[in-house]
Amino acid sequence: YLDISPPKNQNHRDLLKQMLLGKYEGVRFDLLITVFDDALTFLLEDGTALSPESPCLALYNQERAGLVRGGRPVLQSPLHVDPKGTLDMALKLFSDTRTVVFVTGNSVLDRNIASRARSDFAGYHGRAALEFTEGMEADRMLDRVRSLESGALVVYGRVSSDTTGRRINARDMAFRLAREARVPVFCLATSHLDTGVVVGSMVRVEVLALMLGRVLPGLMNKEPVALQPASRFVRPMFEWNQLRRWGIRLRDLPKDSIIVNQPKTLWSQYRSEVIAAGLTFLLLVFFILALA
Numbered sequence: 001y002l003d004i005s006p007p008k009n010q011n012h013r014d015l016l017k018q019m020l021l022g023k024y025e026g027v028r029f030d031l032l033i034t035v036f037d038d039a040l041t042f043l044l045e046d047g048t049a050l051s052p053e054s055p056c057l058a059l060y061n062q063e064r065a066g067l068v069r070g071g072r073p074v075l076q077s078p079l080h081v082d083p084k085g086t087l088d089m090a091l092k093l094f095s096d097t098r099t100v101v102f103v104t105g106n107s108v109l110d111r112n113i114a115s116r117a118r119s120d121f122a123g124y125h126g127r128a129a130l131e132f133t134e135g136m137e138a139d140r141m142l143d144r145v146r147s148l149e150s151g152a153l154v155v156y157g158r159v160s161s162d163t164t165g166r167r168i169n170a171r172d173m174a175f176r177l178a179r180e181a182r183v184p185v186f187c188l189a190t191s192h193l194d195t196g197v198v199v200g201s202m203v204r205v206e207v208l209a210l211m212l213g214r215v216l217p218g219l220m221n222k223e224p225v226a227l228q229p230a231s232r233f234v235r236p237m238f239e240w241n242q243l244r245r246w247g248i249r250l251r252d253l254p255k256d257s258i259i260v261n262q263p264k265t266l267w268s269q270y271r272s273e274v275i276a277a278g279l280t281f282l283l284l285v286f287f288i289l290a291l292a
Helices: 010-023 036-045 083-093 108-124 138-146 170-180 205-220 240-245 271-291
Strands: 032-035 056-059 075-077 099-104 129-132 152-158 185-187 201-203 234-239 258-260
Touching: 010 036, 032 036, 036 056, 036 108, 056 205, 075 205, 083 099, 083 108, 083 152, 083 185, 083 201, 083 234, 099 108, 099 138, 108 129, 108 152, 138 170, 152 170, 170 185, 234 240, 240 258
Parallel strands: 032 056, 056 075, 099 129, 099 152, 152 185, 234 258
Antiparallel strands: 201 234
């Protein structure tokens, strides 16, 4: 596992390239996996000599047509987010919403998510006032979220940098938004499930990972493989404690919702055993009455 994101400047990038190519010169990996666009760009532009015969799987990148490395196509599982599905759920659960603030930053990926949201939200004008934060500094984003009152909600896309170029940890920003907002905060990524947000419509990463695991042996053997799109694995997800905090009833959730951190009940954990014990008890009562 190599964390190369992000090189601070060109000199840093050159040193990173020199270090990696020197350390792994002559080493052949069975598979190279990149996560997000920075890593993929680095591999294609600066890491061409890094195990050049190895197949490559690109995860969570912005899809690029005709992507090839070492004469072979790069297998891509692009990032998929569902702003429209998330906003639909949020507005149904909070029908008095008048203002929606979509929080994103200024990196390439942040702006791409904002662009997708702007397109998806085009039909919502008139239902609620929509605001986007990609042109703000991080502190101004937080100030705006703190100022929101009843009748507003937040949808968090991703913030990995702001307009000053300052690098920001996207999970840390999710924690801060959820902690400091006085209104519900929804999000688009399962990596933010435990940050205090209500959650939203998102890809089930564990199911996506199982699909990827099934095709990786073929990819490493240089066999032609095809991936199912991540959009097939989207489900509504909610965090139990946030449902209670905001007074959201289970019956108001979509039928296929996944609820995270919901306490286990005796019935949900031991349904078969409870049924068996109940039948045994009734049978014993029957015999006692029959012998009385």
